[in-house]
Each structure stands twice: as C-alpha cells, then as structure tokens.
Amino acid sequence: MRDQLDPQHDILWFDDGNVVVAARGMSFKLHKSVLALHSTVFLELFDSLDTSESHLHGGCPVLCVNDYGPDLARLLLVVYGSDRRYFARDKPLSFSELRSVALLAQKYQIEEIISEACACLKIAFTAQMNDEAYWERPAEYIRSGPTNPLWCEDRDLVGVVSLARAVRCPSVEVMALYHCCRIGAGVLFSGVQYDDMEVELSREDLRTCVNATDLLYQHNTYVMNALTDMFAYPSETPRIIPCRTSADCKNALGLLIASGLQNEQFSSPRALECLDRWIDEQSEMCYGCREALKNVVNERRKEVFDQLGAMFGVEPWPPVDS
Numbered sequence: 001m002r003d004q005l006d007p008q009h010d011i012l013w014f015d016d017g018n019v020v021v022a023a024r025g026m027s028f029k030l031h032k033s034v035l036a037l038h039s040t041v042f043l044e045l046f047d048s049l050d051t052s053e054s055h056l057h058g059g060c061p062v063l064c065v066n067d068y069g070p071d072l073a074r075l076l077l078v079v080y081g082s083d084r085r086y087f088a089r090d091k092p093l094s095f096s097e098l099r100s101v102a103l104l105a106q107k108y109q110i111e112e113i114i115s116e117a118c119a120c121l122k123i124a125f126t127a128q129m130n131d132e133a134y135w136e137r138p139a140e141y142i143r144s145g146p147t148n149p150l151w152c153e154d155r156d157l158v159g160v161v162s163l164a165r166a167v168r169c170p171s172v173e174v175m176a177l178y179h180c181c182r183i184g185a186g187v188l189f190s191g192v193q194y195d196d197m198e199v200e201l202s203r204e205d206l207r208t209c210v211n212a213t214d215l216l217y218q219h220n221t222y223v224m225n226a227l228t229d230m231f232a233y234p235s236e237t238p239r240i241i242p243c244r245t246s247a248d249c250k251n252a253l254g255l256l257i258a259s260g261l262q263n264e265q266f267s268s269p270r271a272l273e274c275l276d277r278w279i280d281e282q283s284e285m286c287y288g289c290r291e292a293l294k295n296v297v298n299e300r301r302k303e304v305f306d307q308l309g310a311m312f313g314v315e316p317w318p319p320v321d322s
C-alpha cells in the first residue's frame with residue numbers, strides 16, 4: 001500500500017464505503033458491492049486484496065490502480081449514477097472525456113458503458129450514407145453538429161481510430177480513417193495528446209491513410225464527373241421527368257461545374273459528401289435534370305462507400321455493428 005493516499009475525491013469518498021481505491025493523483029472510498037455489480041474485473045481485484053492490518057486505511061482495504069485519478073472519477077460517477085446523462089447531454093461531450101471513460105470501461109469490462117460510448121461514436125462517425133444532414137458537411141458536423149453528442153476536433157480523429165479499435169467498433173474505425181484522409185499530413189503525423197498520454201497513428205495506419213487519400217481523390221473525381229458526363233452526354237443521364245428546357249439546363253449545369261471548380265470540389269478527397277443541397281440551391285436546372293444528376297452522384301457516392309472496407313482493411317464491410 002502507498003504510504004500516503006492522494007487527495008480524496010469530493011463526492012466519491014463515502015463514509016460508509018468499504019474499499020479505498022487509490023488512483024494516480026486521487027483516491028476514492030467506495031462500495032465493493034456497487035463496483036462488483038458492474039464489473040467482474042473489480043470483483044476479482046477485491047478477491048485478491050491484502051486485508052492484513054498493515055494494508056488497511058481507516059479499516060478499509062486499499063486497491064491501488066495506475067489509472068489517472070480524474071479519468072477514473074468520471075467513470076465512477078457514471079457507475080454510481082450521479083452522471084446518468086453522461087452520454088446524452090444538452091451540450092456535446094468532448095471526445096477526450098468520452099475517450100477516458102470508454103477506455104476505463106473497457107479495462108474494467110463495464111459493458112453498458114462501453115455500448116453507450118460506441119453508440120455515441122456511431123452518431124458522430126456514422127456509416128449510414130442516407131443521413132443527408134450529416135453528409136452535407138461531415139467535418140462541421142463532427143466538430144459541432146446540432147444533433148451530435150460528441151465534440152471532436154480534427155486532431156481527435158487519430159484518437160478516434162485508436163479508441164474504436166480498443167472498444168471494437170469497426171464501422172467507427174473506418175469512418176474515422178476516412179476523415180483522417182482530409183485533415184492533412186501535419187495533423188495526421190503529429191498525433192494528439194490526452195492528459196498524460198500521446199496517441200499517434202501507427203506507420204501502417206499512416207501508410208493506409210496516404211494510399212487511401214490518393215484513392216479518395218480519384219473517387220471524388222469519379223463522383224464529380226457525374227456533372228461533366230451529364231454536360232457532355234446529356235441524353236445518357238436517365239431522367240424520370242423529361243427535360244423541356246435542355247439548352248437552359250445545359251447552361252445552368254455549366255455554371256454549376258464552374259462553381260464546383262472554383263470551390264475545389266473537383267480536387268478534394270471528400271468523395272462521400274452529399275451534393276444534393278448544392279445542386280438544388282445553386283443550379284437553375286429543371287426539376288427533372290436536378291433529380292437525375294443527384295441520382296447519378298448518389299449512386300457513385302454509394303459505390304465509393306462500398307469500397308471503404310477494402311481501402312482501410314476492415315472486412316466485412318459494412319460491418320454488422322454499423
């Protein structure tokens with residue numbers, strides 16, 4: 001046992017507790033039965049505690065763990081139910097907070113917290129291509145989307161990849177790797193710092209991202225070429241409603257292509273982004289032409305999506321967990 005305990009947590013120091021948990025920088029007086037109810041790992045640790053007189057603190061056995069105190073406090077507050085809305089707050093939870101709770105939940109095998117964390121990650125890193133609001137501006141959504149429960153900076157994407165693997169959430173792993181391909185080498189190679197731990201992508205992951213970025217540029221060109229193909233061969237894009245203003249529509253399509261070129265939409269790795277609103281808002285094309293163009297673009301986006309598993313080494317794709 002440590003000679004001196006670190007400072008006691010304000011809330012998680014119960015007078016009627018029967019075990020002291022000594023973490024790095026913080027200690028807790030807790031109830032064995034409560035922890036054992038949620039975690040068989042704690043149950044086993046309690047069984048192996050030294051209960052001889054010299055190892056007690058105030059009559060309680062002491063369990064020393066190497067967890068960072070503030071992180072363990074977050075997990076324990078969820079376990080004790082005083083933070084039941086932890087994963088469904090009015091304000092988004094920062095990724096670093098979710099990460100610390102999820103990793104400790106994984107270490108102590110607290111399944112309900114792991115699944116809550118995964119559910120939260122799957123909203124921020126959805127593998128559902130029909131979520132238009134998300135795919136219109138995924139980079140902005142991940143940072144501060146109105147219905148996103150998570151606040152995630154670009155540098156966190158490296159941390160998301162690593163966490164998704166730790167909690168076995170392959171769809172999130174792939175989608176986070178996809179997002180890694182748009183943030184640029186500077187962020188990707190420098191990693192991210194959490195409390196006292198630095199997380200970096202492995203050399204293998206970096207190689208995968210570099211290769212995938214090249215592919216995504218090509219795939220994006222394929223998606224965007226739906227516009228130029230329609231411009232060059234208008235009759236080959238099937239329309240449910242026939243076009244009666246083909247000259248005007250062709251002119252409008254030309255302006256849309258010009259706008260895409262000016263916004264660098266043709267030279268980007270963002271192959272999955274939804275163009276529906278852009279096509280609707282910026283073009284003077286007739287309804288039939290707009291719907292026809294959106295259909296072709298979305299079919300091509302879906303083709304790109306179907307290749308993500310192979311691109312990032314996750315099979316089957318999409319995984320059953322998504």
Ligand SMILES: [Zn+2]
Nearest residue numbers: 243249286289
């Ligand atoms: Zn038309």
